[in-house]
Amino acid sequence: MKVLVCVKQTFDTEAKIELKGGVISDAGINLIINPYDEVAVEGGIQLKEKGVATEVVVISAGSDKAMDAIRTALAMGADRGILVKQDTAADEYARAVALAAAIKAENPDLVLAGHVAADDGSSQVPTRIAEILGLPHVNVMTSVEIAGGKATCTCEADGGTAVIEVALPAVISSQVSWNEPRYPSMKGIMAAKKKPVATVDAVAVENKVKIVEFALPAAKTAGIKIEDEADVCAAKLADWMKNTVKVEVK
């Protein structure tokens, strides 16, 4: 079984965001694999270790910098990579079209992705890829069993936990709680340098969503802070809750 994993390169979650010339500046920012995609890579590798998958291919759409994300996934244990060269300003539609075209050429049995990108927070691309390829999609998966041409997924759902079964091939988007991604070993990092990465150009389509402007939210300012005995602190906090916030006490 061939598994394809979508990895998006994103800013480190610690990164401080600054605007330069009206756009978000990536100067000095550490770039990482989107945390949800890292979990998907780990999940793909574990499927191979269990003998369920035969090959794990990572695919990323972006600039040449995204090669680092691919190499990291290869160092974790993925077999090969595909870089779809695309302007990082591509919207969810354009990214999905480009990724779907490259995925189609690979004809995988399973496509894994993250359920949301930590930068754009869109939660659209895997669903769109599934629609383009005419495949089922399962969202926010926290664990999966693969057997008999089917994937049985446990998923976070509105108001509870759902178990959903789909026929393969399918697209499955993972939640971070699925597993604990490994750190690449020194040996893995060395091996990754020799693993093949193909580069393809993105299918050229226009964005559907236009960015009008970026802004930074108004900085939240610190309010009252008191350092005193616990009973004084508690009394003042209770007073603030009752009189300023106007909480209802049950």
Place this chain on the structure above:
Amino acid sequence: MAGTWVFVEQKDGNIRKVTFEMLSELKKGGDEVSAVVFGKGVEGLAPALAAAGADKVLVADDDLFAAYNTGAYVAQMVAMIKEFSPNAVLFAHSFNGRDMASRLAQKLDAGLATDAVAAEISAGKGFFTRAIYAGKALAKVEVTGSPVLATIRPGVWEVGSTAGAGEVVKVAIAATAADVYQVAKSFIPTVSARPDLSEAAVVVSGGRGCKGPEGIKLVEQLADLLGAAVGGSRASIDSGWLGHELQVGQTGKVVLPNLYVACGISGAIQHLAGMSSSKFIAAINTDTEAPIFNVSDFGVVADLFKVIPILCSELKK
């Protein structure tokens, strides 16, 4: 028909608050507002939807829609959009809402603004503000198309009291069993007497400073006194003190309560991403340097094990 549609989020006849928020906000705009409800035996929901502002209630009632499934829901929505040509369709930014909206958008070859916190909709066009980089930046985006598509973050709008006529329109069922591609094997509801984290007016969260289940129990006592939802930082979730669905932050839930109380939480940037837009923030932390105090309206530098019990009795006074 034009007008704006709100896709109704409901489960077993319980309508989620975000649906009412969207109906009320759109009602202010003056355009015709329709609530679109899919389900089995859901016509009875119309009066509640009308009260929140729905001029029309479009009902797709069929066994096929008894529970959410992407394939059939999207197929039905596509057929209805073709028939009635709404100007815009808004969904809740919930697990189901974003799943349905994304698949629908791709089927229509359309753009989609997900997780919007503000919207300005006109004919054939919508401007939406989205929180990106986990709330560290905002992007204003323009979506053109017919219809304009977006998912809206729960809690950003108020439920108003301007009612609509709520005229019920039963629509033809276009989806078939062949559209269903997921088999729902089971659903285990989260059983909690407390309100839903993403809808609660008050959230009390516990972090590593709670040190274990005993500290979490104090957090829960305070929460119950305030009728609040309980949340946690990743540290307390990873320690197994609280269920996974209760994590607040970048990789957990984004909450927008009136009051957020952080107990024994340092205020890491990934935690702040999930709660710093709360209207009021209170923090209890022994470390005067803890970053949570930078975003707190009321901070007390004290031991939560001592403060919470006294706070509870003070509140009861």
